[in-house]
Amino acid sequence: MTFSVAATATAATAAAMATIVPPPAPTATRTHESRAAEPVTGRCAGCSARSKGLCGALTTGDLPDLSAASRPLDLLSATPVVMEGEEATAVFTVMSGMLKLYKTLPDGRQQITGFATAGDVIGLAVGTGYAYTAETVTASTVCRMSRTALHRLMERHPAVQGRLLAMTSVELSAAQDQILLLGCKTAMERVSSFLLALSRRSRPLADGTPSVFLPMPKVDIGAYLGLRPETLSRVLRKLEEAGAITRLSNDRIRIENPAALEATA
Amino acid sequence: MTFSVAATATAATAAAMATIVPPPAPTATRTHESRAAEPVTGRCAGCSARSKGLCGALTTGDLPDLSAASRPLDLLSATPVVMEGEEATAVFTVMSGMLKLYKTLPDGRQQITGFATAGDVIGLAVGTGYAYTAETVTASTVCRMSRTALHRLMERHPAVQGRLLAMTSVELSAAQDQILLLGCKTAMERVSSFLLALSRRSRPLADGTPSVFLPMPKVDIGAYLGLRPETLSRVLRKLEEAGAITRLSNDRIRIENPAALEATA
DNA sequence: CCGTCCGGTTGATCCAGATCAGGGCGGGTC
């Protein structure tokens, strides 16, 4: 029932997929499995995403089930993990790094629907095909689980289905917030909302001031906010001139005045 | 787990809510329960939404559970059913009519996130508060179920949770399509996509040509598509001049050339 | 070391859609 049509158990791994799809950038996109030699029961126990995502719904005693069903993968940046429209054969839990999820129009325009970080699950599909393309923006580690294994896990552990429902509901709520942002807000409001949302999810600097880490290129942030990179650049300059933020480096911004951001968001 | 924080069982009915909240329009917004005198076991059996929404997950034998947990309400148009931010005490299944779901910014700008019709469930909340306001756009009948009753139903009938997950996943996918629409598409593309999506969900006319029914005011369609009503009007005129559609009446449009709409969507 | 490339920034200009303004029409009330 859950994700409708039962997945066919084709054995294509993400590693194979990554080598099959044409590399979008001239930089190397090789992939390699890792840690395959470790004892199966121990792998998940030491996982940094152990308490997050689907895995958090399971108790320690269930770890063998989990380890048997999943397989970690180390991926370089700019590596596609799932492709929009392709048959959805597996789901992936992000263990580290960051991925962008996007949809593409026939003429090539792209809309990024979200960024996935540690604990997020990607590849859940309603029908047979993936709803979006997912691609690493930094080197990342993800954990692959086939659709059939996920279904088996849900049958054996009903809490997994509950967790899946909770995660999907949170995602739906976030998507509706993004609809509000794209449908109503000005460029300044979009950027302010984005920075605030990120700052709430990240740790402050050593001195206590909040900051955000932006490993993705500016064009991707723009594609998420419905803005061109030029517009994003101009808005960030205005925010810096207003004293609301400081650009520490290309990928790090310090929030000087959260209240000012709230006011413009 | 599912929708996180357990709902407190305050007994405020939607009928009470509708009279408590200030009526947004000078037109009457009275509400009244109906069919309360019918036999409890029989009510759901004859429901037009019996096979849809959450109820479709239950077999005929489970109908007494359903009838005991839910209560139908007849609502006039422009009646609020749930209010964004208010404590989420119940969910509602739409039996007939149409509602608009929207979010509001502090300065009053509104973004409609969706329209709900027969079979749709509204009021599912991630935290304690409703994520959006829901208001009838036509006279409607909805079926109220308290959050606690929903939780009890899910415990007794696991299939309900599976159905809920499937419905939430479909909604998430639709929300991501809307993000793509709002982030990338032009006014013409938005309207074409909207008409096509509606036509796929509605029955064609007697002569077989597809048509769509638009009972909501144009300003609401605009608020859904991120457009002003003036822009919507101009785009519809262009589509009509191009021979893609015909406006049969203010709330009914015939799709003359679906392929032309596909091309511009 | 010097090109080249790519991401980011800035300035100049353009345009899709917002905003402003006016008018028509149909349904309601008195």
Next chain:
DNA sequence: GACCCGCCCTGATCTGGATCAACCGGACGG
């Protein structure tokens, strides 16, 4: 009947952000 009020349509004008173009600086490979 006359009046009012929403809703819709249309035209004129304005503007926020897109587009076009140029430049800068760091990362790379030779």
